[in-house]
Amino acid sequence: MQNCRIDFPLLQRTYKNTPLAFFDGPGGTQTPRQVITAISDYYKQSNANTHGHFITSKETDKVIARARDRMAIFLNASSPDCISFGANMTTLNYFLSKALVRIFKAGDEVVITELDHEANRAPWLAMQNNGIVIREVKLKRDGALDYEDFKSKITVKTKLVAMGMASNALGTVNDFRAVRKWTNEIGAYLLLDAVHYAPHFTIDVQDIDVDFLLCSAYKFYGPHVGILYSKYGLLDKLPTDCLRTQDQNAPYKIETGTLNHAALAGVTAAIDYIASVSSGADLRSQLVESMKLISDHEHQLADKLYSGLQDIKRIKIFGLPLIKDEHTPTIAFLMEGIKAADVCKYLAEQAICTWDGHYYAIRAIEVLRLSELGGLTRVGMSLYNTEDEVNRLLSALKDLSSSL
Ligand SMILES: Cc1ncc(COP(=O)(O)O)c(C=O)c1O
Structure with a gap:
């Protein structure tokens, strides 16, 4: 994995003569030059709008089709028609919720969780204005969802369960397969937020049998593009917001306006980059193997960090034990006697990039009663x-802890 560092121009950057160490991947990963080149090549060679009769426009159509193809392979979707693009995951999720609320009736129920990023809560909570009942699954103090509570919240009235595959705050991998079984029993849709899961594990949408799944390319070495997978034929049935001049079929009918064509060239390059590992x-099969190698490497480092943190005075790690497949290589902790923001400021001065706060998983931080402490x-x-x-x-954390 070491050989790959040369591909990332920003890894060469220093701060106060020290190479920057980027541990901010859950907020967004760095981008390899292959992706940067694909984006700039698009502007140099093919920049145009779609569906024209001239060469650059035809090439633009191909850029978009190729990105759909690649994403379909990345997620193992049955067809590129299952893949829609948008500005980011949050926007696509809002668009989807606006369509679904038109087919749900007052009294229908939607299940969300306390652990989820606000992007997978707010669009569904907004449905309350239309009489939809929102049920929230409890987060336990150990960082896992309460599955007894989960099961009890799924009723014959449930139309949709919207949950994360993994928590961007605590790294918890959720049992989405059990939830798929429960939702299948009553014919409810399952929507998975894969934004934090996709950079670390292989996804097979057909195997999970999920109805909707969302992710974001900037979390897996690509540009800022959101991706929505909808099971084949499902999006066609939904009354999305869509101009009459727009293609009324999947995957286009949820893609409002002109897409970021250059960024889509970058999405293709990001997937090819992962495959090249x-x-x-x-x-x-190349992607599956690459994700396994990436995952092994990341977990090896996370294990080292986890055991090192346990030896540092004042540090309390949050979340489940670091077992691969049950945890992403993301670790959240508190240093007793100092706010998370001050820990991050101290690390930033040592050229170490980390995040503090709630990372938009604000409900989880509230439930864990960590808001006053400034989160993790x-x-x-x-x-x-x-x-x-x-x-x-x-070593920086050890020094900080001893200085308190
Ligand atoms: C788990 C999770 N869901 C959703 C989002 C929102 O994604 P986007 O920035 O593409 O809207 C994020 C972003 O950090 C995230 O980590």
Whole structure:
């Protein structure tokens, strides 16, 4: 994995003569030059709007089609028609909720969780204005969802369960397969927020049998593009907001206006970049193998960090034990006697980039009663992180703790 560092121009950047260490992957990963080149090449060679009869416009159509193809392979969707693009996950989720509220009736129920990012809560909570009942699954203090509570909240009136695959705040991987079984029993839709899961694990939408799944390319080495997967044929049935001049079919009918064509060229390049980490008979098997290698590397570093943190006085780690498949390589902690923001400011001066606060998973931070303390410090591993960087981080935290 070390060889890949050369591909990321920003990893060369220094602060106060020290190389910057980026542990802010859960907020957004760095971008390899292959992605940057694809984006700039689009502007240099093919910049145009779609569906024209001239060469650059035809090339633009191909850029979009290729990005849909690649995303379909990345998620193992049955067709590129299952893949819609948008500005970001939040916007696509709002668009989807606006369409779904038109087919739900007053008294219908939607289940969300206390652990989710606000982007997968607010669009559904807004449905209350239309008489939809929102039920919230409880978050336990250990960082896991309360599955007894979950099961009890799914009733014959449930039309949709909207949940995260993994928490961007605590790294918890949720049991979305159990929830799929429960939702299938009553014929409710399952929507998964895969934004924090997609950079760390392989996704197979057909195997999960999910109805809707959303992710964001900027979390997996790509540009700022949101992606919505809808099960084949499902989006066609939904009354989305859509101009009469727009294609009224999936996957286009939720894509309002002109897409970011250059960024879509970057999405293709990001997926090809992930695939290039390994080799395989075809792109899908290559991606599966690459994700396994990336995941192994990230978890090795996360394990090192986790055990190092346990040896530092005043540090309290939040969330479940760091078991692969049950936890992303994202660790959140509190240092007793100092606010998370001050920990991050101290680390920033050592050229170490980490996040503090609630990271928009604000409900989880409230439930854990961490708001007054300024939330948690969050450290996330990405494919380009190294053992040296983890050592630097641990040593900086040790110094900070001893200085208090
Ligand atoms: C778990 C999770 N869901 C949703 C989002 C929102 O994604 P976007 O920025 O693409 O709207 C984020 C962003 O950090 C996230 O981490």
